[in-house]
Amino acid sequence: MVLLVLWGVSLARPGHAADxxxxxFTTTNGMTVLVLEQHFLPIVEIHALIKAGSAQDPPExxxxxxxxxxxxxxxxxxRSSRQLAEQIDFVGGSLAVQADEDFTTASARTLKKDIDxxxxxxxxxxxxxxxxxxxxxxxxxxxxxxxxSDNDDPGHVAMKAFNQLVFQNHPYRWPVNGxxxxxxxxxxxxxxxxxxKEYLPNQVILTIVGDVTVEQATALVQTHFGSWKKGxxxxxxxxxxxxxxxxxxxxxxxxxxxxxxxxxHPGISRTNPDFYAxxxxxxxxxxxxxxxRLMDTIRDKxxxxxxxxxxxxGRLMPGPFWINxxxxxxxxxxxxxxxLAEMKAIREAPVSDQELADAKAFLMGSFPLRLDSTAKxxxxxxxxxxxxxxxxxxSQYPKWIERVTKEDVLRVAxxxxxxxxxxxxxxxxxxxxxxxx
Amino acid sequence: MINSTFVIIMRTIHFPALLTALLIFGPISISLGAxxxxxxxxxxMKVLLVxxxxxxxxxxxxxxxxxxxxxxxxxAGLSHMLEHMMFKGTARYPKGSFSRIIxxxxxxxxxxxxxxxxxxxxNLAADRVGLALELEADRMQGLILDxxxxxTERDVVKEERRLRSEDDPxxxxxxxxxxxxxxSHPYHWPVIGWFADLEAMSLEDLQRHYDTxxxxxxxxxxxxxxxxxxxxxxxxxxxxxxIPRGPSPKQTLSPEPEQRGERxxxxxxxxQVPFVMMGFRVPNYSSDDSYALDILESILSHGxxxxxxxxxxxxxxxxxxxxxEYSVLQSDPGLFYFYSVVNPGAKVEGVEEAIQRExxxxxxxxxxxxxxxxxxxxVEAARVFEQDSNFRHAMLxxxxxxxxxxxxxxxxxxxxxxxxTAKDVQRVAxxxxxxxxxxxxxxxxxxxxxxxxxxxxxHEGKS
Numbered sequence: 013m014v015l016l017v018l019w020g021v022s023l024a025r026p027g028h029a030a031d032x033x034x035x036x037f038t039t040t041n042g043m044t045v046l047v048l049e050q051h052f053l054p055i056v057e058i059h060a061l062i063k064a065g066s067a068q069d070p071p072e073x074x075x076x077x078x079x080x081x082x083x084x085x086x087x088x089x090x091r092s093s094r095q096l097a098e099q100i101d102f103v104g105g106s107l108a109v110q111a112d113e114d115f116t117t118a119s120a121r122t123l124k125k126d127i128d129x130x131x132x133x134x135x136x137x138x139x140x141x142x143x144x145x146x147x148x149x150x151x152x153x154x155x156x157x158x159x160x161s162d163n164d165d166p167g168h169v170a171m172k173a174f175n176q177l178v179f180q181n182h183p184y185r186w187p188v189n190g191x192x193x194x195x196x197x198x199x200x201x202x203x204x205x206x207x208x209k210e211y212l213p214n215q216v217i218l219t220i221v222g223d224v225t226v227e228q229a230t231a232l233v234q235t236h237f238g239s240w241k242k243g244x245x246x247x248x249x250x251x252x253x254x255x256x257x258x259x260x261x262x263x264x265x266x267x268x269x270x271x272x273x274x275x276x277h278p279g280i281s282r283t284n285p286d287f288y289a290x291x292x293x294x295x296x297x298x299x300x301x302x303x304x305r306l307m308d309t310i311r312d313k314x315x316x317x318x319x320x321x322x323x324x325x326g327r328l329m330p331g332p333f334w335i336n337x338x339x340x341x342x343x344x345x346x347x348x349x350x351x352l353a354e355m356k357a358i359r360e361a362p363v364s365d366q367e368l369a370d371a372k373a374f375l376m377g378s379f380p381l382r383l384d385s386t387a388k389x390x391x392x393x394x395x396x397x398x399x400x401x402x403x404x405x406x407s408q409y410p411k412w413i414e415r416v417t418k419e420d421v422l423r424v425a426x427x428x429x430x431x432x433x434x435x436x437x438x439x440x441x442x443x444x445x446x447x448x449x
Numbered sequence: 450m451i452n453s454t455f456v457i458i459m460r461t462i463h464f465p466a467l468l469t470a471l472l473i474f475g476p477i478s479i480s481l482g483a484x485x486x487x488x489x490x491x492x493x494m495k496v497l498l499v500x501x502x503x504x505x506x507x508x509x510x511x512x513x514x515x516x517x518x519x520x521x522x523x524x525a526g527l528s529h530m531l532e533h534m535m536f537k538g539t540a541r542y543p544k545g546s547f548s549r550i551i552x553x554x555x556x557x558x559x560x561x562x563x564x565x566x567x568x569x570x571x572n573l574a575a576d577r578v579g580l581a582l583e584l585e586a587d588r589m590q591g592l593i594l595d596x597x598x599x600x601t602e603r604d605v606v607k608e609e610r611r612l613r614s615e616d617d618p619x620x621x622x623x624x625x626x627x628x629x630x631x632x633s634h635p636y637h638w639p640v641i642g643w644f645a646d647l648e649a650m651s652l653e654d655l656q657r658h659y660d661t662x663x664x665x666x667x668x669x670x671x672x673x674x675x676x677x678x679x680x681x682x683x684x685x686x687x688x689x690x691x692i693p694r695g696p697s698p699k700q701t702l703s704p705e706p707e708q709r710g711e712r713x714x715x716x717x718x719x720x721q722v723p724f725v726m727m728g729f730r731v732p733n734y735s736s737d738d739s740y741a742l743d744i745l746e747s748i749l750s751h752g753x754x755x756x757x758x759x760x761x762x763x764x765x766x767x768x769x770x771x772x773x774e775y776s777v778l779q780s781d782p783g784l785f786y787f788y789s790v791v792n793p794g795a796k797v798e799g800v801e802e803a804i805q806r807e808x809x810x811x812x813x814x815x816x817x818x819x820x821x822x823x824x825x826x827x828v829e830a831a832r833v834f835e836q837d838s839n840f841r842h843a844m845l846x847x848x849x850x851x852x853x854x855x856x857x858x859x860x861x862x863x864x865x866x867x868x869x870t871a872k873d874v875q876r877v878a879x880x881x882x883x884x885x886x887x888x889x890x891x892x893x894x895x896x897x898x899x900x901x902x903x904x905x906x907x908h909e910g911k912s
Contacts, residue, residue: 055834102754267718319612
């Protein structure tokens with residue numbers, strides 16, 4: 013039996029806030045279900061978020077969660093890998109699985125007329141993956157190849173090195189897809205055990221967005237997921253990254269014309285109460301595209317880079333803060349100094365009234381753009397639920413941004429930015445760049 | 450089908466690395482549902498308005514019929530350089546104010562340049578559309594080209610070139626493929642341009658390009674979103690109709706002569722994995738064969754059940770990724786190309802042969818009815834999914850107009866796709882995917898000068 017606490021979430025509608033009213037219920041086997049009716053187009057997105065990601069990998073077996081996810085659609089007890097692909101392709105739909113640090117998502121997208129097939133295939137890969145030995149070997153060697161291929165991307169090489177410096181002895185240290193070393197240690201039994209422990213209906217948020225009614229969706233959930241057995245969820249520990257108390261520099265030699273530079277340190281979690289103040293501060297610093305300080309000084313005034321952005325990745329545990337750019341070998345030091353100068357400046361003096369007003373106006377005004385397609389809506393709804401933000405998020409977001417003051421921005425800049433203690437990674441022609449750090 | 454991954458470049462990066470983008474983005478199929486309201490202003494500007502009331506947002510796009518195909522030898526990259534300069538201000542809205550105004554109104558603005566077009570866009574709340582229109586109307590004629598701004602922006606574009614081509618092995622191979630497949634036609638050179646041409650460019654070149662191509666009669670305005678066409682049209686007329694009609698630039702180019710024999714080249718550079726590309730010169734939208742070519746592309750490369758994936762990735766395991774792309778919406782006949790990232794340890798020759806085997810198979814026997822139906826279903830479903838994003842929806846129409854196909858052809862496309870037979874697919878495979886018509890490029894990775902796996906030093910920085 014599915015469910016049965018059914019309640020609509022109704023919200024007030026202040027300016028800029030989005031009109032998002034999902035229906036939420038919990039099934040008897042513990043699955044959280046969110047339904048948002050959208051009848052403009054005859055399409056349906058069915059999106060499952062499983063609360064397990066690479067943060068649950070044993071360090072010596074990094075890449076396990078990703079390997080499990082990659083094998084879900086490579087054969088079930090009722091369908092072969094090829095049959096799954098043929099069935100979803102035949103209706104022009106898509107079936108996609110992706111592991112992240114904190115969670116894994118599996119989603120089906122179909123036309124309304126094929127909604128039953130979408131549910132059937134998604135339910136099949138989530139509840140009955142077979143993990144055939146030959147697919148395990150094939151997919152693992154495929155991922156190993158992708159890891160090698162990723163080394164052709166200097167940005168990827170730099171980020172991988174950066175995470176290892178910032179997250180020592182922390183679950184966010186290794187790439188989601190693992191390393192050459194750790195993938196080789198994963199056995200088929202590891203995959204089966206991880207699946208058995210982590211893939212439980214009570215660890216799943218199932219979000220359905222599109223041309224479907226709550227009644228239809230409820231019945232489909234019951235039919236396809238009703239018999240999934242509830243289990244005991246694994247305990248989770250929240251671990252903070254170790255504070256960096258010096259400059260750590262890693263220079264990686266490559267035959268390239270540009271230096272790829274990453275500077276950063278641990279940042280904040282998604283549920284940190286300062287999240288919104290940090291969002292405003294980061295927008296002014298380097299997340300605000302062509303209106304940010306970093307873009308203005310590094311690109312527009314000095315012509316040192318094509319793109320430069322600052323990021324705070326708010327995860328379940330504090331994620332990284334980083335600034336990344338590429339500049340020609342000769343200007344490596346100039347660019348690094350420019351970035352550090354901006355990190356210092358935003359900690360030393362309050363942002364201007366104009367900067368604050370512009371940043372807040374953008375963040376509030378652009379909120380609906382983040383929800384303008386079915387796929388985006390499903391993702392955002394699932395994450396709002398995962399992080400426990402509450403569905404008043406959609407009405408409250410503009411207020412939370414509006415409340416941020418200049419003093420807040422200065423305070424969080426001092427608290428969450430450190431231009432003295434950080435990790436710096438440079439990938440490029442190191443001999444010629446003569447990095448002075 | 451917009452097939453933009455390799456040839457469209459943006460003012461700033463929106464997509465992840467080249468190949469990732471290609472795999473995720475995938476081939477975009479032509480589709481269109483809500484009928485656009487079409488108008489032509491008194492100065493010749495085409496306007497397409499689509500009412501999509503599902504969310505309180507809209508996209509505004511201005512498409513100019515100018516891209517790298519409108520450049521001359523020695524000035525490759527001029528259109529893209531001008532695109533960057535279009536953000537440097539006018540008398541009314543000085544440097545920096547364009548993006549600032551859009552941003553503080555909750556919008557996002559950017560631009561992109563391709564072989565056939567340059568487009569500017571603003572995604573924003575539907576009630577701010579008028580603002581975007583005013584800014585776009587202003588810079589259609591009022592751009593101020595400043596020498597110092599140009600010097601700095603040229604450095605930015607050079608960084609962009611380093612990022613996309615110089616330091617990206619696959620990007621470098623794509624560039625070389627087009628240079629080999631097209632000898633006299635401007636598809637020969639990359640949209641971003643060559644270093645020497647960027648260096649040789651002058652402010653006068655930019656001014657001439659702007660004066661020639663940036664006029665209402667060479668532009669298409671597309672707005673898709675929560676708008677009302679009849680209330681928006683008067684605003685559009687008020688803002689754009691005062692702009693005088695400009696010159697009628699020559700848009701017809703001499704066709705690239707027929708290819709007589711295979712062309713093959715190698716690119717040797719530091720890299721991790723080999724990359725293979727195989728391009729065939731094919732017709733564009735104006736040919737009836739374009740529908741069968743589109744189905745052919747789908748059968749070969751859409752989804753994990755496609756022939757190329759099943760053969761190279763699944764069965765033979767010699768490729769990490771493989772695909773085929775056909776860009777039907779181009780001003781001039783372009784390329785139908787195959788690409789494959791070779792699995793480390795597998796042989797490049799094996800991958801090339803495996804692709805060739807799939808081509809020959811389709812030349813020797815028509816696809817099954819099931820495969821044909823799947824391909825058609827994929828095209829039809831994509832037609833609906835396409836409309837989930839106002840941006841993509843508008844982009845498709847803007848591109849169709851800019852390359853001369855016209856948005857109506859998009860609607861007809863699905864009907865024509867339904868009529869394609871298995872024999873048609875076999876016929877176009879034979880006619881166009883021939884050995885004499887192909888250009889093959891192979892990236893051969895060179896080992897780094899010093900052993901790559903020596904751990905790089907981690908040290909404490911100087912205080």
